[in-house]
Amino acid sequence: MNRALALHLIVVAALAAGIFLLPVYHATNLARIMVLAVFAMGYNLAFGYTGLLSLGHAMFFAAGMYAAGLGITLGGWPAGLALLAGPLAGGALALAAGALALRTAGVSFMIVTLMLAQAGYLTILYYTPITRGEEGFVLAQGLRRIGAFDLSQDLNRGLFALGLFTAGLLLSLALVRARFGRIMVAMRENEERSRMLGYNPFTVKLAVMGISGAYAGAAGAAYALLFGSVGASFGAIAFSILPLLWVLLGGAGTTLGPLLGAGLMFYLTDIASSYTSAHQFVVGAALLVLVLFAPRGILGALRERGLKWLP
């Protein structure tokens, strides 16, 4: 029981050490990975724990990103408020999309989420005069500070990403260990039986979609504020598939899998792109290999081979 919590705290401590000790290039990568891992953790709550294979999470990430970015540039909001708007926008949009998509299941659910996200992406392009479309826009450095805390500084960026990541990680750990987490897994394993036991699958799944979307939106807003760029490509289909890949690689239904998957994939594409420009090939091959030979991912495989306590 406490072994698990200790492991999570060790991981957080190691990440903190990384931010202070690593050279700037890798520390920035680490900050990026942690923000993307928050996105992946949200995805994991829906896909890994509740069995909702969504192909539209980029829409929630982009919602958070644009809520924060446009809030600052058009609304003149302070950075703190923009960061709060992220999870709210992502969560609200996920609730709306979920209310529609959850009336279907399985393959239809995947396609409905895919189509809704595609409509969202096209909508961003349609309003190119405001959103700057595919090209995107840059948030000026002066706008990216909370009080005196300048988010564009290397160390501050790492610390903020770490804080967001830690909050997300501990929240998801608490969530999956709570009663509600058990119900989520019950929905994944046998929806009919859990319905018979008196749970309403629709409300449970809708709540999970909302939480998952809030994670994605928070990650999107943080990405905009920390790295200063907002663009439509974060709402494209490819960006819905990446969290699926990260979660599959790290281990679906494990709390640390999203971080592991996002980090490994980040450095895998980074290393591959220094040898060849064919980094899409790496993504495609990783998906194929995972689904063929290791459907449980790294941590899932470890959990099967003895580390049963891994949450």
Place this chain on the structure above:
Amino acid sequence: MFDPYFLLALLEGTVTAAILALTAVGLSLVFGVMRVVNVAHGEFLMLGAVVAWYVATFVPGPPLMTWAAALVIAPLVVGGVAALADRLVLRRLNYEAEGTIVATIGLMYILQQAVLTGFGPGARAVEPPFDWMIDTPWFGYSGYKLAVVGLAALVLGAVWLFMTRSRAGLVMRATQIDRDMARAFGINVDRVYALVFALGAGLAALAAVLLVPVQQAHYLMGHDPMLMAFTVVIIGGLGSVRGTLIAALLIGLSDGVISFYWSPLLAKILATLFVALVLVFRPQGLFGERA
């Protein structure tokens, strides 16, 4: 009040519908028989266009001849790739729904990258096999585009005959209705699946050969047709070929008209939203029968 541009929009819509119908029938066939949602279907179309470009460039002869050669070669090559993918990947996943979606996404990236590396990032044009113009009182219209519509109709008719009148079609339909019973009757279901997957991909490649003189070959060109084909297949009812044809006509024409008078983006937004709503509120499609 007759607006000649409305006629032009309708003509363009009909051409879109013809290409779309070919692409979507392949997707629908694969889903109907194998229950596989093939996300890489658009890449098969793209691959067909690339093969057509290579044939047009490296096979000597007048454009009409090379184009006719591409009509034969591209579906064969692409069908072969698809059969290989079926054997190496899909069969090993036992055609399980979620696994095959993830796998075909992987396949999509690999095919795109392969073409990007081998063929390059540029768009390349293929000369139309003939360039007659058909004159109307208001505008001239490409005769080739009308030929595309005719050819697509011919191919679709052939597919329909194949599915309803031939023994292979009968076996495919039997497998679609009950895989285990088909196997009990001694049908080699594995071979049927490989054949269906190849046939679906071949139809996409055929659509590509028709399309490529109008729109250039490019490694990302499969993206939009894939989404459009999904739209059509879902609105027509997953697995229903007749519904697919009606939906292709509907979507093609409305796409032509909306893009003409408003914006192509708006047409796409409306179509994708419409699909999502159809799947939610009428999962059997507008023309399909309840499963």
